[in-house]
Amino acid sequence: MIEQQVHARNLVAWAADKPEVCVLSGDLTGSTEIAKFRDAYPDRFFNMGMAEQNMLSWAGGMAREGMVPYLHTFAVFLVRRPYDQLAMSVCYPNLPVKLVGFLPGIMTPGGVTHQAIEDISLMRGMPNMTVLEVGDAADIESVLDVAHEVAGPVYIRMLRGSVPRLFSTPMEFDRVRRLREGSDITVFSSGICTEDTIRACEVLQRHGISATHRHVTTLKPFTDPEVVDAARAGDRLVVTIENHNVIGGLGSAVAERMAEAGVGTQLLRIGLPDQFAHGATAAYLKDEYGISARRIVAAIADRLDVRVDVDDEELSAVEVSAAVDSEQLEAL
């Protein structure tokens, strides 16, 4: 099931009883689904123009006065351009400023200037910062509650436009979602990669490779005991799949937990291979950089030295919404 503009509607309803919530736009009001909020609550909407350094520090000032600003712009303009302002005006004082960053990884044809591929790495390394990422409509509908509960700054890797609905329950802070249980491999996926990973795991299963699959929505902190338990479930290989540089994101976070817990299984990190991307459609770029379902299956089969003839039709025929049932069974 594909849905449209989930954040736009959810934000308006969610903020209705929260007078402390205000929204700051970086001249990307339509592009970040906050036009409905602007129209519903004009006195809580501040367009800060194209001046992100000022926007980050300004938000820190507002937070000191009791507001909880939700900053909306493209992720690159929240964490790359105004990094020092974010560090000194927001994160050092541990202020409740929430960054809602759009166009994660390759989710834009806008090319290198618009593609946030190292944002999770930067934000994981920032003291006091909490890092959340959404992968479906249910995540989008619940991420604001999770972010709002955090006393300090939060970075949300957000999706816009058409998004799948994979889950039927709210995301939980620092808790992975369980999608599948298996014993050959363990797969951790995040963000948009989870839908493709669901497809890949189903096809691998049909070829005799059983997978434990977890969807990660909180990238920092990353202390859920289930991460280590799941990592131990796959006998042959642990795989991480992310729409981000393989350095500093999900793959690194899983590697740290595995090493600390003494999980000796080999780790395959799938993601952008430490290079900048370019402008093209998301489907094209996913395949180019190895995070399409087809490339995920091929990479895992190759590492396991198993022959799997990947059939695109078979992959696209996998019912991803089935994860709803799976999720409910496993998590509840």
Add this chain to the structure above:
Amino acid sequence: MTTSKPSGGSTTPEAPPDSTVLTEQTPEAVARRVRARVLELTLKQDGCYLSQALSSAEILATLYTRVLQLAAVPEPLPAPQFTGVPGTVNPSPSGGRFHGEQRPGLDRFLISPAHYAVAIYAALESVGRLEPGAFETFNTDGSTLEMIGAEHSPGFELTTGSFGQALSQSAGIAVVRQRRGEAGRTVVFMSDGELEEGQTWEAAQAVAHYRLNNLILFVDVNGQQVDGLTKDIMSVEPIDARFAAFGWNVVIVNGHDPVAIEHAVTERDGSRPLVVLCYTDTAHGVPYLDARKPNLHYVRPKDDTDRRELRAALTALTGEQA
């Protein structure tokens, strides 16, 4: 927009705004003490941010004694040892407490150039807001009177040592105060070198755009930066025309003239945000340092002659005081 301070905040809206206290001391006397204390420390610790104190002494002294409407502190506040940064179990309290209880009708004073910390500490001590003896802990391990202050340092409500960020942060504070209808002004002090930062002008345009007419910016235009004279390194003039073009009211004063500094504020019409450009001299009160210009970012006595001359200057300053 309805909002209140988070619980634990120090705002008490019912408190009358007339409980402001301007110190009985003259700005001239406070400025002399600021110079003397920082020069004394420069000799004792064999180096300090002296020139910043020399250029800003009258600005800070006038603000604290004639301009700022701040709640009194019952007695000079102690500055206990550093315990932790924000977000840790036992963070040090805000350095803003030295400016008294925050109230809607009172001013906020936000300091941008954290390298001026020693001058701020000396001024707070001179106007009876910082406990005697605390100043001597300046730049010693474990003291909150750090060389380059952060928001646990006396007088500092914001963390601003990375230049150009305080005006934006202060504007964020001012815009919420404006929406709440608070009468108190938001007063920001910055240095001219920060005008080179692009963020300063992002803030200047946003302050004008949001008509934050209760924001007053004081700039210490001492014309010097680390590498030399500002006009040689990266010229920021014409500062007045630049701010005027951004939609601000601009007043230029002699930054060593307390009466002019005070008048710039009392005569403001409130129709726009106000910037007061205070032109100053980094050797004011210690003319011996004239010969060293423009290499005055951090003054360290180099030889016996320096030490002798600086001691003589200190004697002159303290003699004037007595």
